[in-house]
Amino acid sequence: MNKNVELVIVGAGxxxxxxxxxxxxxxxxxxxxxxxxxxGGQYFQQPPEAFQEDAYVGSKPRERxxxxxxxxxxxxxxxxxxxxxxxxxxxxGSWCLKLHGPLAPAQLNARAxxxxxxxxxxxxxxxxxxxxxxxTAGAALxxxxxxxVLPGKRVLLSGTGPLQMQTAAYLLQAGAExxxxxxxxRSLLLRxxxxxxxxxxxxxxxxxxxxxxxxxxxxxxxxxxxxAVTAAHGKDRVTQARIQKIDNxxxxxxxxxxxxxxDVVVLGYGLTPSTELFRQLGCEMEFSRLGGGFxxxxxxxxxxxxxxxxxxxDGARIGGVETAIIEGRIAGYASAAQLxxxxxxxxxxxxxxxxxxxxxxxxxxKTLAKLFPVPAGMFSFADQDTVICxxxxxxxxxxxxxxxxxxxxxxxxxxxxxxxxxxxxxRTCGTIVAHILAAETGKTREDVHCLNxxxxxxxxxxxxxxxxxxxxxxxxxxx
Amino acid sequence: xxxxxxxxxxxxxxxxxxxxxxxxxxxxxAFEGELVSTVLHAEGISTFGHKATTGRASGLYCGMGVCYxxxxxxxxxxxxxxxxxxxxxxxxxxxxxxx
Numbered sequence: 001m002n003k004n005v006e007l008v009i010v011g012a013g014x015x016x017x018x019x020x021x022x023x024x025x026x027x028x029x030x031x032x033x034x035x036x037x038x039x040g041g042q043y044f045q046q047p048p049e050a051f052q053e054d055a056y057v058g059s060k061p062r063e064r065x066x067x068x069x070x071x072x073x074x075x076x077x078x079x080x081x082x083x084x085x086x087x088x089x090x091x092x093g094s095w096c097l098k099l100h101g102p103l104a105p106a107q108l109n110a111r112a113x114x115x116x117x118x119x120x121x122x123x124x125x126x127x128x129x130x131x132x133x134x135x136t137a138g139a140a141l142x143x144x145x146x147x148x149v150l151p152g153k154r155v156l157l158s159g160t161g162p163l164q165m166q167t168a169a170y171l172l173q174a175g176a177e178x179x180x181x182x183x184x185x186r187s188l189l190l191r192x193x194x195x196x197x198x199x200x201x202x203x204x205x206x207x208x209x210x211x212x213x214x215x216x217x218x219x220x221x222x223x224x225x226x227x228a229v230t231a232a233h234g235k236d237r238v239t240q241a242r243i244q245k246i247d248n249x250x251x252x253x254x255x256x257x258x259x260x261x262x263d264v265v266v267l268g269y270g271l272t273p274s275t276e277l278f279r280q281l282g283c284e285m286e287f288s289r290l291g292g293g294f295x296x297x298x299x300x301x302x303x304x305x306x307x308x309x310x311x312x313x314d315g316a317r318i319g320g321v322e323t324a325i326i327e328g329r330i331a332g333y334a335s336a337a338q339l340x341x342x343x344x345x346x347x348x349x350x351x352x353x354x355x356x357x358x359x360x361x362x363x364x365x366k367t368l369a370k371l372f373p374v375p376a377g378m379f380s381f382a383d384q385d386t387v388i389c390x391x392x393x394x395x396x397x398x399x400x401x402x403x404x405x406x407x408x409x410x411x412x413x414x415x416x417x418x419x420x421x422x423x424x425x426x427r428t429c430g431t432i433v434a435h436i437l438a439a440e441t442g443k444t445r446e447d448v449h450c451l452n453x454x455x456x457x458x459x460x461x462x463x464x465x466x467x468x469x470x471x472x473x474x475x476x477x478x479x
Numbered sequence: 480x481x482x483x484x485x486x487x488x489x490x491x492x493x494x495x496x497x498x499x500x501x502x503x504x505x506x507x508x509a510f511e512g513e514l515v516s517t518v519l520h521a522e523g524i525s526t527f528g529h530k531a532t533t534g535r536a537s538g539l540y541c542g543m544g545v546c547y548x549x550x551x552x553x554x555x556x557x558x559x560x561x562x563x564x565x566x567x568x569x570x571x572x573x574x575x576x577x578x
Contacts, residue, residue, distance in 0.1 A: 035544065037565075042543070048565070050495025050512030120545045130548075132525040132538030139542025139562075147517040148482045148492060151539075152525070173488035175480075236526045236536040263525070274545075390540075390548060393533045423547035423558075428540075459547075459558075 001106040005031045005076075006339050008097055008110040010083050010277065013041020015313025015324035016116030017066065020075045022332025023114075026341040030075045031108055033099060037080050039070055041118055042138065043321045045146055078103065085455030086113065086281050086309075095308060098455070105464050112308050112335040115278065116328065117315035119271035119292065122374065125432055126381035128232030128241075129267070130390055137167045137268030144174045151176075152264035156241050158182040158229035159268030161372035162209050167266055168221065169212040178221045179262055182243055184250070184269075185372050186226035195371065198363040205364070230256065230381045232265050241265050250377025269374050272431055274315045279453040281306055287446040290369035291317035293431055294450040301334035301351060302327055310335060318369070323361040326354050379435040388436070389429040391422020399433060403440045409449045410434050423459050426451050481521050498568040509566045516542070516549055516561035519574065527551050527561055527574050552576040 007023050009016045012034035020032045032039070038046045044063045070077070081101030089096040095113050099106040121136035128134065135151055137159060143149050154177045157168050168181050199206065216223060224243070230252055231242040241262060245254035271292055278296040279285065284305035285294045295317040296304045303310050310331040313324035330351050337347035382388065384397035394417050402416035410426075410433050413419055419433055420426030426433075430451050437448045456465075484493060495511025502522055509518045516539050519527065527538045527549050540548040542562050549561040552573040561572075 047492065048495065048512030050510070052493035052495075120541060120543055130535060130537065130540075132527070132536050135539055136541050139539060142542045143517065143520070144482070147514060148484075148489075148494070149513075149517045149520050150480045150482060151520060153480065173486070174482045175486060237538070387533075387535065390537070390546065393530050393535065423550075424545060428546045 001104065002109070003031075003106070004109045005029050006110060007031070007112045007114065007335050008033060008095075008108050009114045009116060010034075010097075011041065011116035011118055011313070011315065012036070012039035012070075012077065012079075013116060013118050013313060013324065014043050014066070014321050015118075015315075015328040016041070016114070017044075017070050018325045018328030019114045019116060019310075019312055019332045019335075020328075021069050021073055022329045023335055024073050024075050026332075026336040028336060028339055028341055031078065031110070032070075032075050033078045033081050033083055033097070033108075035080070035082055039077060039079065040067060043324075045142070047146060051148075082458055082460075083277065084457055084460055086277055087455075093308065100456075100460055100464050112310070112338050114302075114310040114312060114328075114331045114335060115315065116311075116313045116324070117274040117277060119273050119314035119318060120427065121267070122269040122272045122292075123428055123432060124228075124267065124269050124374065124378050124381065125386055125388055125396070126229065126231050127383050127386050128234065128238065129382075130387050131232050131234050131238045132236065133234065133238035133263055134232050134265045134267065137163050137266055140167050140264075140266045141170060144170045148174075150174055151266075152262075153177060154179050154262045155264040155266060156180055156182070156229065156243075156259050156262050157266045157268065158184070158227075158243070159266070159270075160184040160374065161268065161270055161368065162205075162212075163270075164266070164268035165209065165212045165216065167268060169215040171266070172215055172219050172221065176264075178216075178219070179259055180222045180224060180243070181216065182227040182229060183223065183225050184228050184246065184374070184378065186248065195367040198367045201360070202364050228252075228378065228381075229265055229267070238262065238265055246375075246377065248375065250375030251380060252377075269378075270369070270372065271314060271318050272427075273318060274427075275450075276425070276427070276453045276457040278304060278309075278311060278316070279450065280455055280457055281309060283309065283311075285450065287444075288317055289445070290366050291319070293434075293445070301347075302331040303334060308338065319362055319365040320368070323358065323365055326358045326361060330354050330358070376435065376439060379432065379439060388432055389417075389419035389422065389426075391424050391428075392418045392420075394419040394429075396436070399436055400440065403437060407437065408441070408443075409447075410437060410451050411449065413437060414451060420451055425453060425457065480523075498566065500566050500569065501571040503573055504571075511566070513566050514562055515551060515553065515559075515564045515566055515570075515572055518566055519551075519561060519572070524574060529575055531578055
């Protein structure tokens with residue numbers, strides 16, 4: 001299938017849906033492509049279709065309204081579908097998106113593309129972090145909230161920020177025994193004072209945080225500020241973990257304590273933007289310490305350095321759900337102007353109206369990032385034999401050897417040590433290697449760059465590419 | 480371990496139809512709407528495979544299709560992400576298959 005549409009949006013989370021709805025209200029023909037079986041992204045994630053719907057009366061009214069606006073619109077939603085590459089189209093100024101999904105491989109051509117790919121959990125490597133039973137906060141939340149299954153019985157959490165408190169609360173409510181929560185940040189109250197102005201007004205978020213805290217306090221869960229998991233032990237799965245007090249720079253400063261008889265360790269170290277499509281396209285990237293690492297450069301209209309390619313939401317820079325929605329709206333206006341459905345002046349006016357709210361939300365997001373940092377010392381937990389790149393089983397020792405060979409950038413480390421060349425294409429280890437390289441060479445994260453990404457951005461059955469080459473892009477069922 | 484449908488602290492819900500799947504040749508209860516990784520965890524299986532080069536155990540890690548640590552064999556097809564695949568009636572799921 002080869003189809004021309006006016007606007008393609010990749011990712012049906014809060015940012016992508018808002019962009020789609022905004023654009024379609026101007027009469028634009030929108031295709032919304034999403035990997036998940038149901039729209040909503042991580043934040044507005046819906047239960048599986050086979051689970052009973054009306055039982056979910058507890059879901060937030062705002063969430064329901066958001067998804068209803070989508071289903072009552074004319075937007076063409078393609079779920080379960082991967083965009084595995086974006087290329088310059090045959091006509092000047094057009095983009096060609098390669099799709100793989102249940103409706104066979106397909107190709108969409110559009111002059112405007114809004115990328116809202118979302119984010120995934122950051123990782124901190126330590127000995128045993130690759131043992132089964134050591135999972136991310138995102139994984140734990142999905143299991144409990146969406147799949148209604150416990151990852152295990154006795155859980156230890158380590159990480160930083162509100163997401164990990166939320167995860168701990170959900171696990172408790174679902175019946176898990178939360179043994180200890182290690183919050184890496186220290187003396188939060190004192191350090192929080194200078195940030196009060198930016199938190200002022202975020203009552204809903206604060207109340208949510210307070211409710212989660214209440215659950216933990218009532219269950220008398222040990223909550224250790226300034227502690228972290230520094231090793232996990234077990235043969236074929238995790239059975240015990242080592243925790244240590246850390247200083248402000250993240251280095252361990254206490255004797256280790258062993259937490260026995262656990263079967264799950266949940267790690268929540270903030271989020272990494274999923275920038276693969278931006279990098280695959282060759283968008284100019286910039287480094288944002290508070291925004292989650294390398295992110296695409298964008299102008300006021302959310303447009304990247306590639307004309308007609310927009311970036312919104314956590315996938316373009318970590319900013320949280322409210323920021324994502326506003327950015328989606330702005331990109332909707334901007335693409336409407338680009339496609340001639342709205343005058344440039346009218347679009348500018350609409351966009352400038354979003355600015356105050358956007359600034360307020362960005363300030364809040366920055367405050368969170370400052371209050372819950374992942375300091376460089378935490379990347380010292382790994383030892384020589386710790387696997388850094390899981391896919392290719394590259395150890396810290398091998399990464400360091402590559403650095404001693406003269407590697408200057410993460411690409412050099414990749415070329416020497418093969419890290420980042422496996423199935424996940426460096427999604428898990430890319431940031432970790434950048435941290436290690438920066439620490440070893442005394443460079444900044446910005447100096448060591450990020451890896452290039454080449455299509456397909458996820459592994460594909462070879463037959464898909466073959467079908468494209470043969471010019472017949474129909475008929476292949478997804479496995 | 481599955482969370483009971485009547486857990487008071489959580490919003491009420493109902494799983495999909497009860498089906499049967501094969502886990503390493505053994506018939507196992509599952510529900511429509513569940514992921515392969517969910518059924519394996521409900522069966523107490525957290526080790527999904529071993530790395531070909533080092534033999535290190537691997538299992539669910541990111542839970543959202545990013546890390547490829549949860550690969551299993553489904554209906555004879557290797558390298559399928561357990562966290563992205565819904566169970567189907569009579570599906571055959573195999574863990575720790577040597578490739």
